Amino acid sequence: MTARRTKFYLDKRNGKMMGVCAGIADYTGIDATWVRVGAVLLTLLGGFPWTVIAYFVTGWVAGDKPGEFRDSDPEEQKFWQGVRAKPGRSIRDVRSRFRDIDRRLADVETHVTSHNSRLAREIEALR
Template sequence: MNAPRHTKFYLDKQNKKWSGVCAGIADYTGIDVTVVRIGLVVLTLVGGFPWTLIAYWAAAWMAPVKPRELYSQDDEQKKFWQGVRANPRRTARDVRSRFRDIDRRLADVETYVTSSNHRLSQEIESLR
């Protein structure tokens, strides 16, 4: 069985009011679900009457339901995947930057441990 894709739009049935379309849009974009719902109502009332409802029901009919495994994500994971969906290049750049920072810090630790630090050498020898 394939693992669920984090970058795909899903209906959010746990946080739904009707069919989970607005909750899915909110989960996908990171926008508060109340803002998405109010936006849909305002768009419908302002002049998109038949088309917003048609688009809503088409999304409810065509979009897959969010897999259970994706509900167990913590907030940091959700924000990360929302960022990936919004701008994959920026997310990849941020991840590379974090790895460079971790690599630099690891190199500093390695330099400190392998240097000729007399006190550190004595502490290590005392532990043997």
């Protein structure tokens, strides 16, 4: 069974301590540096015991990022971050892409099947 791409994982490969902030950054698509700065600011501005407790509990409870997700290309990572953030929008995006591909294929089919003597000569010359 493959791991789920919409689940939160620790990113120990890019993490500093336990990989919690890097995991949050990977999950949301925000730069890990900003997540770390936000965690430190939240801790210093009044959330001291609770943010530290939440950090360690998350590091203890969450699983490591599966190896199959580590070497994926940036476009695929961006797609899955969009799925996690707004699943409905990502479905609309995929449908839109398929409609665009279908339209372009129809245009190519119309061009190839239309009566175009120059194109027919070029195709015959290739045979």
